[in-house]
Every structure is written in structure tokens, then in C-alpha cells.
Amino acid sequence: xxxxxxxxxxxxxxxxxxxQLLYFVGAGLAIILPFIYVLVFAxxxxxxxxxxxxxxxxxxxxxxxxxxxVIQWVADALKVLTKEDLVPRSADGPLFRIGPLLAVVxxxxxxxxxxxxxxxxxADLDVGLxxxxxxTSLVVCGILMSGWASNSKWALFGxxxxxxxxxxxxxxxxxxxxxxxxxxxxxxxxxxxxxxxxLPWDWLAMHSPFxxxxxxxxxxxxxxxxxxxxxxxxxxESELVAGYNTEYSxxxxxxxxxxxxxxxxxxxxxxxxxxxxxxxxxxxxxxxxMPWYATATPAVIASLPLASVGFWVLVVFSFASIMFxxxxxxxxxxxxxxxxxxxxxxxxxLLCWKYLVPLSFAAILVLMVLMRFLPxxxxxRLAASFxxxxxxxxxxxxxxxxxxxxxxxxxxxxxxxxxxxxxxxxFVKFAL
Amino acid sequence: xxxxxxPGIVGPRHAVGRYFAGIWTALKNxxxxxxxxxxxxxxxxxxxxxPDRYDGQLNRFMRDLEQIDQGxxxxxxxxxxxxxxxxVCTACQxxxxxxxxxxxxxxxxxxxxxxxxxxxxxDIDLGKCMYCGLCxxxxxxxxxxHTPEFEATSQYVENLVARFVPDPRRPCTPYKIPKGQxxxxxxxxxxxxxxxxxxxxxxxxxxxxxxxxxxxSFGLHAAFSVDRSLCDK
Numbered sequence: 001x002x003x004x005x006x007x008x009x010x011x012x013x014x015x016x017x018x019x020q021l022l023y024f025v026g027a028g029l030a031i032i033l034p035f036i037y038v039l040v041f042a043x044x045x046x047x048x049x050x051x052x053x054x055x056x057x058x059x060x061x062x063x064x065x066x067x068x069x070v071i072q073w074v075a076d077a078l079k080v081l082t083k084e085d086l087v088p089r090s091a092d093g094p095l096f097r098i099g100p101l102l103a104v105v106x107x108x109x110x111x112x113x114x115x116x117x118x119x120x121x122x123a124d125l126d127v128g129l130x131x132x133x134x135x136t137s138l139v140v141c142g143i144l145m146s147g148w149a150s151n152s153k154w155a156l157f158g159x160x161x162x163x164x165x166x167x168x169x170x171x172x173x174x175x176x177x178x179x180x181x182x183x184x185x186x187x188x189x190x191x192x193x194x195x196x197x198x199l200p201w202d203w204l205a206m207h208s209p210f211x212x213x214x215x216x217x218x219x220x221x222x223x224x225x226x227x228x229x230x231x232x233x234x235x236x237e238s239e240l241v242a243g244y245n246t247e248y249s250x251x252x253x254x255x256x257x258x259x260x261x262x263x264x265x266x267x268x269x270x271x272x273x274x275x276x277x278x279x280x281x282x283x284x285x286x287x288x289x290m291p292w293y294a295t296a297t298p299a300v301i302a303s304l305p306l307a308s309v310g311f312w313v314l315v316v317f318s319f320a321s322i323m324f325x326x327x328x329x330x331x332x333x334x335x336x337x338x339x340x341x342x343x344x345x346x347x348x349x350l351l352c353w354k355y356l357v358p359l360s361f362a363a364i365l366v367l368m369v370l371m372r373f374l375p376x377x378x379x380x381r382l383a384a385s386f387x388x389x390x391x392x393x394x395x396x397x398x399x400x401x402x403x404x405x406x407x408x409x410x411x412x413x414x415x416x417x418x419x420x421x422x423x424x425x426x427f428v429k430f431a432l
Numbered sequence: 433x434x435x436x437x438x439p440g441i442v443g444p445r446h447a448v449g450r451y452f453a454g455i456w457t458a459l460k461n462x463x464x465x466x467x468x469x470x471x472x473x474x475x476x477x478x479x480x481x482x483p484d485r486y487d488g489q490l491n492r493f494m495r496d497l498e499q500i501d502q503g504x505x506x507x508x509x510x511x512x513x514x515x516x517x518x519x520v521c522t523a524c525q526x527x528x529x530x531x532x533x534x535x536x537x538x539x540x541x542x543x544x545x546x547x548x549x550x551x552x553x554x555d556i557d558l559g560k561c562m563y564c565g566l567c568x569x570x571x572x573x574x575x576x577x578h579t580p581e582f583e584a585t586s587q588y589v590e591n592l593v594a595r596f597v598p599d600p601r602r603p604c605t606p607y608k609i610p611k612g613q614x615x616x617x618x619x620x621x622x623x624x625x626x627x628x629x630x631x632x633x634x635x636x637x638x639x640x641x642x643x644x645x646x647x648x649s650f651g652l653h654a655a656f657s658v659d660r661s662l663c664d665k
Contacts, residue, residue: 056469060479216459335473339465355455407463414467419474 002026003119007306034111034122042261043073049334056338077254085250092149099146100248100255106138107262113189114269117279117319119302121190128189129181132270133174136225139259140166143234146256147244158243162227162234165348169224169231172356176218179211179360179367180204180274183376193278194297195376198321201394201401202295205275208370208396209403210363215275217360222271224352226263228333230340233348268329272322276329279322286310511563511578513630514556515623516596520615521575523551523606527567535560536567541603550603558584558629559592573607579621584630588640594629 005026009019047062047069054061062069087096110132112122125131140163147159181187183204184195196204205215224231235243245256272278278298285292287300287310296314304311343351374393528536539553567576586592597604609615625631 052473055475055477056472058472058475058478060477335466335469336462339469340462359455411463411467411470414464415470415474418468418471422471422475 003302004306011306030122034114034116035108037116038108038111038262038265039258041265042258043077045261045264045330045334046076046257047073048331049337052331052334053338056335080254081251083250083253085252086247088151088247090151091247092151095145095149096247097252099142099149100245100252100259101142102145103139103142103259104255104262106136106142107259107266109135109138110266111262114266115189115193115273115279115298115322117317117322118315119190119298120315120319121298124188124190127187129177129187129192129270129274132266133170133177136263136266137166137170139263142259143244146248150244150247152247154240154242154246155244158234158236158240158246161236161240161345162244164345165224165227165231165233168349168352169221169356172217172352172360173221173225175357175360175364176214176221177270177274179214179364182364182367183207183211183371189273190298193273193280194299196277196280197295198277198280198282200277200404201397202280203275203277206397206400206404207376208367208374209400210366210370211275212400212404213359213363214367215271217356217363218275219271221352221356222267223333223336224348226267227260228264229337230343231348232342233345236342264330264333265326268326268333269322271329272325276325279318279325281314281317281321283314284317286313510580511565512580512582513558513578513584513594513624514561514563514567514576515579515581515594515621516554516556517575517577517618517623518551518554518596518604519575520573520607520617521551521554521596521604522573522609523549523604524572526570526572527576530566530570532564532566533560533562535562539600548605550605551597552600552603554596554604556594556596557592558594559589573609573615574617575607577617577620579624581621581624581630584624584634585636587637590640591638592629594624594627596623596627598627 002023005019005022008014009022014022050072051061051063051069062072065072065075087093113125113128113132115121115124143162143166144159147155147157147162150156180192184192186192186195192204196202200206205212223229227234233243234240235245237243240246245253248256280295280297282292283290283294283296283300287294287296287304290300296318298318301311301314301318304314373389374396375389523538523540525538525540528534528538535557537553537555537557538551540549541552542549563578565578568574568578571577584592621631625633628634
């Protein structure tokens with residue numbers, strides 16, 4: 001955002017006194033726009049999740065408020081906002097009030113380093129990923145605080161479960177992101193995107209099977225970090241009434257929902273940034289001195305003049321690309337919710353400590369060795385270099401991509417098989 | 433020979449194998465589960481959006497299912513409204529006795545100078561009926577049956593009384609079971625539709641019926657006096 005404001009100032013010759021104001025406006029936009037986006041995302045995502053869940057359970061889902069229920073989320077939010085903000089008499093008042101705020105602040109701080117395609121990002125910190133891992137740990141403080149301050153057994157159980165879960169899964173979560181940092185050599189979110197290409201086999205997840213393993217570990221542990229199903233033990237409604245938010249009502253209750261949904265956005269965006277090529281698009285010949293198939297990384301787009309057509313075309317493409325990928329990941333997260341049953345507490349711990357932690361360490365160790373032999377560059381550059389190392393790297397990438405394509409093909413085959421062998425008497429099939 | 437992966441076998445090699453076999457199984461099973469949910473996403477929901485996606489005249493849900501698979505309608509044992517085919521009713525009153533909540537009221541009168549019994553009333557209070565089906569079982573001719581009909585909204589609960597003898601002055605003659613012949617039964621639901629309890633003739637905003645004492649006189653079987661001159665002889 002700062003670079004864009006610089007360009008505006010240069011172009012229009014704005015005096016220094018006024019330029020400070022412009023910086024303030026730019027900073028304000030950089031704060032407000034992602035925030036608003038996440039609010040809308042939370043609403044639209046919960047609606048989409050309910051509709052998808054309905055269809056997966058052979059129901060229809062909410063379709064009454066607005067055409068096809070598109071403003072159901074507004075109605076729900078308004079309804080909750082009109083509820084009284086109750087604080088139980090025996091609760092610890094100040095902590096009870098601060099808890100949800102702390103949780104939501106933790107996620108919203110993380111949104112600062114989530115990119116929106118091209119050069120658009122709240123703040124491209126040099127320690128972006130480290131910052132993200134640190135601030136999202138605030139969420140667990142907020143949840144534990146509200147669980148404790150509620151002075152209710154259910155809430156306390158929820159808070160403690162949440163703490164145990166999030167603290168455990170911090171390790172594979174951070175370790176799998178460490179693989180990204182190792183390979184790219186940077187913690188800046190835009191830098192990580194810039195070191196990938198736009199083709200699927202130029203994504204970081206396809207660097208080698210071990211990077212793919214890191215991606216899977218990241219995905220699982222971020223589900224646990226965000227307390228999504230199957231890791232929704234902290235708010236297990238069949239065991240604890242609603243976990244840490246049992247005693248909450250009104251807008252504070254809404255904040256917990258916002259935390260969870262904003263977390264979905266952050267985790268899917270970081271999955272896309274770290275492993276799935278971010279918002280990279282081909283330059284399409286819009287950048288001087290680069291072939292059309294070269295990757296338009298955020299840095300390349302940012303280097304274009306603000307007034308050029310190429311800049312805006314690439315920004316829009318890049319935005320569409322990152323949005324599409326993030327929504328796909330978010331929908332997969334929601335599909336997992338309608339597929340998997342909840343883990344038991346011991347199973348949750350077992351998965352983390354016996355599988356994810358050792359495997360993520362193993363993946364990192366192997367990647368440390370492999371990165372010596374498999375250089376990180378996009379395939380155009382690798383093929384152009386024509387040396388042995390580049391070709392081997394390219395082949396490994398293609399093989400990993402083929403592995404993924406095979407998995408997807410198997411999945412599609414299973415879906416087709418399930419539909420083909422569906423029992424007629426239970427439902428109407430093939431009628432979309 | 434113990435099954436592979438079963439407990440009881442020790443040894444580092446086997447443990448490592450089991451560890452990775454477990455990972456593989458987990459990934460594969462999650463994939464299978466996801467495929468199942470995805471396949472449901474691609475199918476049409478079974479929900480019938482009653483009443484706003486329902487044409488009110490034909491049982492659209494049944495019709496849709498008929499297109500898919502003949503015979504897959506509402507279940508055959510579906511217990512909707514009760515209906516009586518008066519043409520095959522023997523006036524045995526078995527249903528009335530079987531009804532645990534007395535929602536069936538039958539009045540039997542004798543025609544003067546003849547030794548003939550006629551039914552001047554056969555009322556079923558559908559608002560009171562609990563759809564238990566106990567009246568269906570003892571019926572010797574299957575005159576009283578559950579139908580798949582379930583829609584008879586009315587402004588007044590009194591209108592939910594189905595009167596299978598619409599005019600007491602025109603009573604029905606009991607049916608005599610013929611030997612060795614099949615008993616003709618009107619198609620399920622046709623009687624209720626004919627009476628206007630449900631189906632196209634149904635008027636949800638029909639006015640209150642003129643006082644008949646139908647709901648209050650259950651158990652008092654002489655609510656009407658039969659105009660004997662009108663009895664078919």
C-alpha cells in the first residue's frame with residue numbers, strides 16, 4: 001500500500017504536507033478493507049457452509065431470507081446483535097468481557113499479513129509468517145480467559161481442551177510453515193509468493209513429495225488450530241454444551257463465531273500463499289521484457305506504473321486467482337466438516353504427537369537435504385538452464401504434480417462410483 | 433496366522449510397517465469419506481418444500497418419485513387420512529369399537545316396516561384421529577383404509593369431520609359380502625376427494641358447517657332423525 005501511495009504522490013506532485021495525510025488514508029484503507037472483507041467472508045462462508053452441508057445431508061439448507069437465502073447471514077447477525085449482552089453474576093466480569101475481544105483481535109491481527117492478490121496486502125512484514133504464528137496464539141489466551149472467567153464447568157472444560165489442542169498443534173503448524181521458510185528463504189508473505197510460479201508444478205507444495213507432506217500436515221494442524229471439525233473438541237456440543245462460549249450471548253457470542261470464521265480465511269489464505277502459488281498469474285505479455293508465460297509475482301506487478309493497463313489487468317487476475325484458490329480451500333475445509341466425526345481427546349493428542357510432529361520434523365530434515373539438489377525456481381527458468389540439477393528438479397516437480405493429479409482422479413472416480421451405485425429407493429439421483 | 437496389523441505381534445519392523453500402514457489407511461479413508469459427501473452434494477435433496485413448492489392438487493412428491501421408480505411412492509403403509517368406501521361398508525361397527533379415542537361415529541337406523549338396517553351417519557373426526565390404524569384391521573371388507581392424503585387445511589376445525597354419509601336423509605345400505613367374489617374397493621383417496629375433504633374440491637375457507645353436533649354428539653347415536661320417506665326401498 002505504501003508503494004502505491006508513493007506512486008500517487010509522485011504522479012500528482014502532491015506537496016509533502018499533504019502527502020502525510022495520504023499516507024494516513026492509505027494506512028486506514030489497508031486496515032479497514034481487509035477487516036471488512038473478513039467480516040463479509042465470515043457471513044458468506046457460513047451461508048455457503050450451511051447450504052453445502054444441507055445438500056450433503058440431502059436437505060436444502062437455509063433458502064428463505066432473500067433469493068436462495070443469500071442474506072440469511074445478515075439476518076442471523078442482526079438477530080444475535082439484538083440479544084442482551086449477559087454477564088453471569090458469578091463470572092469474573094472484566095476477564096469475561098475481554099476474552100472474546102482478545103480472541104477476535106488475535107485473528108484480525110493475522111489478517112494484516114494476508115495478501116489479496118498482486119501488491120495488495122495489509123502489511124508485507126519481513127517476518128510475516130513469524131508474526132502470523134505469534135499473533136494467532138492470542139486466540140488461545142482469549143479462549144482460555146473466557147472459559148475460565150465464565151465460572152462454568154462446561155466453559156472451563158472447553159477452554160482447557162482448546163488450550164491443550166492449540167498449544168499441541170502449534171508445533172506441527174509452525175514446523176510445516178518452517179518448511180516453506182526454508183525453501184524460500186524468506187518469511188515475507190509476498191516474498192514467498194514471489195518464489196513460486198503460476199503453473200501448478202511451480203507451487204511450493206509440488207516441490208517434492210516431502211513439501212507435499214508438509215502441506216498436508218499444515219492443513220490438518222491448521223484445522224486443529226482453528227478448532228474446525230474434526231478438531232472441534234473445545235466447543236463439542238454433544239459433550240460440553242457449547243464449550244468456552246456456553247455462557248456468552250449477544251455480540252460477544254458473535255465475536256467467537258467471527259474468530260472461527262476469520263480463522264478459516266487466514267488458514268486457507270496461508271495455505272494458498274505458502275503452498276499453492278498465492279495469486280501468481282502469467283504476465284500475458286503485459287510486462288516489458290518478459291515473455292507471456294513468465295510469472296507475474298507481486299513484486300513484478302508492483303513494479304508496473306500505476307496508470308498502466310497491465311497493472312490493473314494483472315492485479316484483477318491475481319486477485320481472482322488468489323480468491324479462487326482460497327475459496328476452494330475454504331470449501332474443502334467445510335466439506336471436511338460434513339465428512340469427519342469428531343476426534344476423541346486422546347486421539348486428537350495421538351494424531352499430533354505421534355504422527356504430525358515426527359512427520360513434520362522428518363519432512364523438514366529431508367527438505368533441508370533436498371533443497372541443496374532441487375533448486376527453487378519456476379519451471380520456465382529451470383528448463384532454460386538445461387543443467388542437470390534444473391532438469392532433475394523439474395522432473396521431481398512434475399512427478400509430484402502427477403501424484404496429486406492421480407489422487408484427484410482417484411477421488412473423482414470414487415465420487416462417480418458412489419453416485420453410480422447409489423440405492424434408488426433412498427433418494428432421487430442425478431437430478432441437479 | 434494373525435491378521436496383518438493386529439496387536440500381539442511385536443518387533444520393530446512390524447511396528448514401523450503398522451505406523452505407515454495406519455497413515456495410508458487414514459488418508460485413503462478420509463478420501464473415501466469425502467467422495468461420499470461430494471457425491472451427495474451432486475444429488476438432488478429429497479426434501480419436498482411443503483407447502484410452497486407443492487401444487488396442492490396432485491401429490492407431487494409421489495409423482496416425482498414415480499418418474500424415477502414406479503412403485504416408490506409414499507410408503508404403502510403410509511397412514512394418512514382415514515376414508516370409508518360406503519359401497520362396501522357392512523355396518524358392522526367394528527371400527528367404531530376399535531377406535532381408542534372414539535373419533536368414529538356411526539348411526540344405524542331401521543327403516544320403518546322393513547327389517548332393513550341403514551347407516552344414517554358415518555363420521556370420522558380427522559382432527560381427532562391419531563392415525564393408529566386400529567380401525568383398519570378389524571374391517572371385514574377393507575372399507576375403512578388409510579390413504580396417502582395428508583392435506584386438509586381448514587379454517588374451522590369442525591370442517592375436519594369427514595362425513596361419509598353426506599345427507600342423513602339418504603342413508604347407506606350395508607354391504608353384503610358375496611361368496612367367492614372380490615370385493616370392489618374404490619381407489620384410495622377417491623372418496624375423500626369426492627367429499628371435498630382434500631383434493632381440488634377442498635375449500636380451506638369454507639364457512640362453519642350448520643350446527644350438526646358432530647363433535648359434541650359422539651356417543652349419542654341418535655343425532656339425526658331419518659326421514660323415512662326418502663329411504664331407498
